Amino acid sequence: MKIDIISVVPELLESFFAHSILKRAKEKSLLEVNIFNLRDFTNYKHGQVDDYQFGGGAGLVMMAEPLVNAIETLQKNTVYDEVIFLTPDGENFYQQTANQLSLKNNLLLICGHYKGIDQRVRDHFITREISIGDYVLSGGELGAAIIVDAVGRLIPGVLNDETSALMDSFQDNLLAPPVYTRPEDFRGWKVPDILLSGNHANIEIWRHEEALKRTKERRPDLLKDDEE
Numbered sequence: 001m002k003i004d005i006i007s008v009v010p011e012l013l014e015s016f017f018a019h020s021i022l023k024r025a026k027e028k029s030l031l032e033v034n035i036f037n038l039r040d041f042t043n044y045k046h047g048q049v050d051d052y053q054f055g056g057g058a059g060l061v062m063m064a065e066p067l068v069n070a071i072e073t074l075q076k077n078t079v080y081d082e083v084i085f086l087t088p089d090g091e092n093f094y095q096q097t098a099n100q101l102s103l104k105n106n107l108l109l110i111c112g113h114y115k116g117i118d119q120r121v122r123d124h125f126i127t128r129e130i131s132i133g134d135y136v137l138s139g140g141e142l143g144a145a146i147i148v149d150a151v152g153r154l155i156p157g158v159l160n161d162e163t164s165a166l167m168d169s170f171q172d173n174l175l176a177p178p179v180y181t182r183p184e185d186f187r188g189w190k191v192p193d194i195l196l197s198g199n200h201a202n203i204e205i206w207r208h209e210e211a212l213k214r215t216k217e218r219r220p221d222l223l224k225d226d227e228e
């Protein structure tokens with residue numbers, strides 16, 4: 001899978017990807033992530049990529065030309081399954097969104113800044129708009145990093161234990177159950193006996209019950225009617 005990212009602060013993303021779990025994904029050639037500096041695609045002086053908005057109002061808007069220049073240049077080499085714009089007014093990003101995107105071959109992520117990007121780019125080039133939550137960030141880079149991380153770890157072979165991504169919170173609309181490791185007794189706080197029993201069928205039942213309990217307590221909104 002290949003994910004290309006267009007940003008005005010590529011350094012921010014480079015340091016993130018150099019240290020995350022995706023480093024291994026890249027080393028194993030399971031995932032290629034390329035970060036492009038939008039300023040390399042502008043014909044305006046001093047690397048300008050933004051300007052005042054028509055109609056007045058505070059805040060600069062990213063101009064269409066550098067963005068379209070970047071997108072079209074990259075499209076010469078790659079057919080993208082989705083051209084995604086990170087924006088607080090996009091659809092919410094869920095585990096399901098990550099699952100869907102992990103099945104694609106090529107993604108292009110566009111990080112906005114300032115007041116956003118010229119609407120004409122959204123109208124004519126963007127195929128999907130995604131928000132990582134109901135809050136406004138200063139740019140789309142953190143959103144892009146979150147998407148790459150959430151999607152990248154679903155690619156088979158990226159995690160050591162391939163089944164572990166399937167057991168994550170949210171994969172079945174349930175939060176994950178509690179987990180324990182050695183020692184069995186820490187300051188008198190004991191690991192539940194069931195986990196030491198070796199009875200895998202019962203352990204799975206226990207885990208499901210605990211996941212359900214935790215979801216009911218913390219995120220009842222996730223439960224479907226039949227589980228309530």
Ligand code: ADE
Nearest residue numbers: 086087088131132137143
């Ligand atoms: N850019 C600014 N805020 C954002 C958000 N909440 N999600 C995605 N991109 C953003």
